[in-house]
Amino acid sequence: MGFTYIEILSYTGPLQTFARSNLPSLSNFLNQDYLQIEVLGIILGLALYPYIYTASRISFSMIGTNYLNISKSMGLSNFQSFFKVVLPLSRPAIFSGLFLVIMEVLNEYGAVKYFGVNTYTAGIFRSWNSFGDVNGAIQLASILLVVVLIFFLIERISLKKSRFYYNKNTQLNIRQASSGIKPYLYWIICFIPFGLGFFIPFIFILNNSFETFYLADISKVINLTWNSVSVSSIASLLVIFFALFFLYVERISKSKINFYISNTISLGYALPGAVIALSLMILFKGSLLVGTFSVLLFAYVIRFLAVGKSPIQSSLEKQPDTIDDTGKNLGLGPFSLLQKVHLPINKFALISAFIVAFIDILKELPITLILRPFNFDTLATQTYEFAVEEMLPLSSIYSLIIIVLGSLMLLILKNYIDKQTDVSKS
Amino acid sequence: MFLKVKNLVKHYSSEFPIIKNLSFSVKKGELISFLGESGSGKTTFLKCLAGLEKTNSGLIELNGKTLNADNTFESPQKRKIGFVFQDYPLFPHLNLEQNITFNLEKKYEKNLDYILKLTGLKFLLERFPYELSGGEQQRACIARALIREPELLLLDEPFSNLDTTIKESMREEIYKIIKKTKTTTILVTHDINDALNISDRILIFKAGILQQYDSPVTMYCEPANCYCAEILGDMNKLFYKNDTYYVRPERVRVSKKKSKYKVHVEKCFFQGKEYKVKGKQNNETWHFFSKDPLEENKNVYVDFGEKDLIYFDPVCKNFFK
Numbered sequence: 001m002g003f004t005y006i007e008i009l010s011y012t013g014p015l016q017t018f019a020r021s022n023l024p025s026l027s028n029f030l031n032q033d034y035l036q037i038e039v040l041g042i043i044l045g046l047a048l049y050p051y052i053y054t055a056s057r058i059s060f061s062m063i064g065t066n067y068l069n070i071s072k073s074m075g076l077s078n079f080q081s082f083f084k085v086v087l088p089l090s091r092p093a094i095f096s097g098l099f100l101v102i103m104e105v106l107n108e109y110g111a112v113k114y115f116g117v118n119t120y121t122a123g124i125f126r127s128w129n130s131f132g133d134v135n136g137a138i139q140l141a142s143i144l145l146v147v148v149l150i151f152f153l154i155e156r157i158s159l160k161k162s163r164f165y166y167n168k169n170t171q172l173n174i175r176q177a178s179s180g181i182k183p184y185l186y187w188i189i190c191f192i193p194f195g196l197g198f199f200i201p202f203i204f205i206l207n208n209s210f211e212t213f214y215l216a217d218i219s220k221v222i223n224l225t226w227n228s229v230s231v232s233s234i235a236s237l238l239v240i241f242f243a244l245f246f247l248y249v250e251r252i253s254k255s256k257i258n259f260y261i262s263n264t265i266s267l268g269y270a271l272p273g274a275v276i277a278l279s280l281m282i283l284f285k286g287s288l289l290v291g292t293f294s295v296l297l298f299a300y301v302i303r304f305l306a307v308g309k310s311p312i313q314s315s316l317e318k319q320p321d322t323i324d325d326t327g328k329n330l331g332l333g334p335f336s337l338l339q340k341v342h343l344p345i346n347k348f349a350l351i352s353a354f355i356v357a358f359i360d361i362l363k364e365l366p367i368t369l370i371l372r373p374f375n376f377d378t379l380a381t382q383t384y385e386f387a388v389e390e391m392l393p394l395s396s397i398y399s400l401i402i403i404v405l406g407s408l409m410l411l412i413l414k415n416y417i418d419k420q421t422d423v424s425k426s
Numbered sequence: 427m428f429l430k431v432k433n434l435v436k437h438y439s440s441e442f443p444i445i446k447n448l449s450f451s452v453k454k455g456e457l458i459s460f461l462g463e464s465g466s467g468k469t470t471f472l473k474c475l476a477g478l479e480k481t482n483s484g485l486i487e488l489n490g491k492t493l494n495a496d497n498t499f500e501s502p503q504k505r506k507i508g509f510v511f512q513d514y515p516l517f518p519h520l521n522l523e524q525n526i527t528f529n530l531e532k533k534y535e536k537n538l539d540y541i542l543k544l545t546g547l548k549f550l551l552e553r554f555p556y557e558l559s560g561g562e563q564q565r566a567c568i569a570r571a572l573i574r575e576p577e578l579l580l581l582d583e584p585f586s587n588l589d590t591t592i593k594e595s596m597r598e599e600i601y602k603i604i605k606k607t608k609t610t611t612i613l614v615t616h617d618i619n620d621a622l623n624i625s626d627r628i629l630i631f632k633a634g635i636l637q638q639y640d641s642p643v644t645m646y647c648e649p650a651n652c653y654c655a656e657i658l659g660d661m662n663k664l665f666y667k668n669d670t671y672y673v674r675p676e677r678v679r680v681s682k683k684k685s686k687y688k689v690h691v692e693k694c695f696f697q698g699k700e701y702k703v704k705g706k707q708n709n710e711t712w713h714f715f716s717k718d719p720l721e722e723n724k725n726v727y728v729d730f731g732e733k734d735l736i737y738f739d740p741v742c743k744n745f746f747k
Contacts, residue, residue, distance in 0.1 A: 320513060322511040325515075328477075328502040328503060330529045344519040345518060
């Protein structure tokens, strides 16, 4: 998205070209150096707003309209109700989303490199890749780890302080919908982040892809798509295997040690990809494993285990302990209980876990760049390489495939979530 | 004895034992109600019987086979015990027939028709749990337990999630099924009516200790202590011959003649068949019944037979309030 926006805003881009022909007075104002940290901040905000959006949406839907109705009956306006009731109740969810945004920004490499912004991740890559200074890279990675841990602790402490236990009420009062011009206004406001964060870059990438399609090396495109899909699929399968293993052991053993182990391994999501990759490089230094798929897959599992765990965990938590007790009472051992009861009951969650892990791994960059085997490229690494070599139009087709694959998977995911909701309603 | 429990101890932390030295036995085919307040450890006890919770010490024997002892623990998979949980956990991915026959040994398959007829589920076999009513789900759980011909059936608050209207019919239905199959059953409940209506014997459990284990009539008329008396219904406290006694509201009659006991009527509620009266007798709250309405804030005389008086050991009075 960063590459795309810089292209859109550049002197030869569509915006300035249009301004020069139709609004000359504006063209000087638009002719700026956009490779600035502030612009990068806005772009990352647009790219990462779904984290906050999703967290808030889930929280708002759980609060429902009962609390709003109560606060209104106590004389509060819609505006006051939002700030005095909805926002405080949603604070833990919003803060969790914010934590993920911070982690994603710390992990970001492609856009920060392109914008020339010095972040820890960019520094790690520069030390390791350009200067060959592994020790410097390790030092930076260690500092980054401390920064991540500080944010992690802040998140945990603040969550502990502000976690509320309220009666979930998912019923929404449809009569709350406004009439007149207001709904259109709301729609436009809600469309802004989606339009700027997805629609405009997508149209631009689509257009670029059509224009440069004749230049594309189709066999390479197919090859890289296959690489990305196969490595993402294998890694996602491993992620759900380990996620299910740890969660199931935690569930049946009910031991605190297993609970802590299961939670500790989820912290991998808070670790920037570059830190994980460098740690594994050091761990396997001198062994034949360096530069093999095994280490790459291992790194993906560490980084995305939490992503895969989340849907499986929430699905398992919905099954009461009496389901397990009934299974045991009917003669099932732990393995047959998993096979005959939990796998079929939680199959939608397992598919959801596969899809979310797949999408994340498909677009992953820092780990792939550092740990990929020799001569192994993916759609993400190729997009990045073309973009940093200022050949953005050529990178579009690879970006487009990532977007199409991701969107397809999201559509499948939505289908499964709807099915899961139907089952849980029952 | 068919089921023998001896000196059973269960605790998660030794300072707060849930079950303290519980001992009792059950005859074959008996229906025993296990009565206690919410959180008193009733479900934990059932789980110990089923092997879903380990005991700390004590003996459990079923049909001559030791299930729990110092060095013995029979796994839940090997115990021939059927368990019907409070929340009717039918497997959501299986239909009714698949739920009932889940992991069923071949030798029990012949029971399917009989059990379905008994539980009235014959025409619902294709339905999934979400397509069944609460009562149907409950009967499905009972069918799933009974088809395996369990030596012992455990029912954990099976009526607590049902409407009052269907609760009574379900209670009768289950009673019939259990008696017809001659299945030894332990019913855990906190509802006294469940216990009084269908049990052969009632076991009252408080603070991890067995308080009384008797037939419903003995339990009601001759409670072992104040707790047992109170849990089975209201008690009116009075002073008689320099000591404290109790009398059940049912035994108190409104007297037209002047008597020793004068009650100041505070409230008179119509209950369909008769009126329930609440009042004060010698600063103690009393309840009793009257065929005719009584005027509030007026005094009435009441009477009862001496044989209706219940006396408890003075220490036991601490259980009250």
